[in-house]
Amino acid sequence: MAEVKSAEFKKASGRALRDEKLQHSLEHVMEHFVGARASVIENDFGDENWEAMRTRAAAIKQSTLEHLDYYLDMVDRSVRRNGGHVYFADDAAQANAIVLDIAKRNGVKTVIKSKSMVSEEMGINHILEREGIEPVETDLGEYIIQLAGETPFHIIAPAMHKTRQEVSALFQEWLKTAPTQDIKRLCVYARDALREKFAAADMGISGANFVVAETGTVCLVTNEGNGRMTTSAPRIHVVLAGMEKIVPAVEDLALFLRLLPRSATGQRITSYNTFVGGPRAPSDEDGPEEFHLVLVDNGRLNLLRDEVMREALRCIRCGACLNHCPVYRKIGGHAYGWVYSGPIGAIVTPPMTNMKVARDLPYASTLCGTCKDVCPVKIDIPRLLLHLRHKVAEGALGERSTTWMERLFVGQWHGAMRNRKALEGKANLGRLLTRPFARGGKVRKLPFAPMVSGWTASRDFPAPAPRSFARLWREELAHDNAHPNGTEQG
């Protein structure tokens, strides 16, 4: 499985904040996605209809999850009926082994891949390379980050952090092309390089945006046509899909294919919607000879089993929550330390990987709630973040991981807040302790309190008022209650 570096969240986010180029790209790309989404929704549906569509999509996905065993079985039967093979993989290692086995059995040398986040979870490229099989990403963004040896920066725009200069440098190094700043030229270079691979590949690996249970159809949504090439040109087609990708019927796609591109990039429809029904039939002129669908768990059961977290599996990976998240918009995707970033990354990474390693992620949110408002399947992300925080603070031994400082703080707070006298005592102590640092009602620096000194590095902290409101009330305000117009209001 891809390495989980979420423990580095704080350091990595600091680096991103100081990277001016990155800040610039983030601002522009996010602004573009947000604007495009808002206007297409307003033009096409209006808030009310959009809301109704989201509600329906959430209900369809939720009910599929509630009966997932039933639908998994249906997918299995449908795909086999179409002449394909179905596998269930518990984790990344199993999934990798299944793919490797198919590749080896068929003497595969080159694999072309269209975008698949599950394959990122699996870290399959390294596994294939180790066995002497060349994996080539064919989504332009994925191709760029593959050359750079990085992980996706954004669910739908994996290389959005790369400038044209950086891409040109990568192409010069790997493809031996001439330097250029012209984006069209760069695309031509990539296209030339990839065409060769498309022609040579024996196996195509794709992800799946949706898997239709009733018909066994795999639906892919792409903008570059590489998905269509991957699924039709090579002899063998392998689909890697998270087991939550299922929708019951083809009709459901009518709804989801409206929601997904609009939420993601503000497009009405993506350039290519590809529907794959299995291997080539005797009457077909082309298409793969073999079709394999690998349904992957890899931590998803941890979400499914938890009644509160289950709804996270409704996610259709549109990226809207990233684009609208004030935190993601500042730190980008890599700081989250695994495959998924932004609000959705913060809720799925800890349960899917390791609660302790990813303990910072549920806290890496202001809980502003914008994600929940834009999510096309209405995942209540703030609620799920709070649920995970509860696990970090008070959960089972294997999940709990707060620092002694946090526990000390909460203990003190708990003591003070159940009793006004205790609170006033502590407040008086606070007044005494902060007095030497207060100037004109402000505290500019609090050196002895590590939890607060982060605050005062950039902001003044209000010095405690010389007397509490309760005292003010007792000593002055309470007596004014005989107001001339003092009527009861209720």
Next chain:
Amino acid sequence: MKVLRRLGVDVSFPEDQTCCGQIAFNGGFRSRAADVAKHFLDVFENEEQVVVPSGSCASMIKVYYRELFEDDPETLERAQAVGEKTREFSDYIVNVVGTSDVGAASEGLVTYHDACHLLRELRIKEAPRDLIGGVRGVELQEMENSDACCGFGGLFSVKFPEISTAILDEKLKTIAESGAGAVVANDCGCLMHIRGAMERRGMNICAMHLAELLAEDGTDG
């Protein structure tokens, strides 16, 4: 308090009150939060109406107590009863007292920051704007993206101060660009955060709670 009294509301301040428990709840320390929330219920249960000056506290009481006491039906019932009679300050004045003119007077351009919980948990958007509009001599000048988060997020601002400040920078920029002399918000957390940075940077804009603006009667600018 001054404003409510001016409206003829009989206001009391139960002296035993402390905190709604949100900070621990948001930290994940639910059992600790529940103790403090119960204290809150003890103190306020017998009041006729509870008016809260901060959007996030109001949303804690009205929305998140339901979650906190999910497995404790008895307290849940009490919490729901208190939640129902709890109103956020601006909502109370406009929708319970029924006025947007509290007889306040000041001067200048004022811009309004939509605090996240007020807007997205309680869906209160118009009431504070109506009240600002009702202040004589004051004009409301909307800033761009008034509904964008200021980066406070309670614990978040302490745990991740760098990210929090970077988000705040955007907010300060839009506040300054609005040309207003003051920014009003209905959340004490956001205000502490925004004010703290404006003062540190010597910005000549004042960050005030809506109640502070409404308390002005034009005599002291």
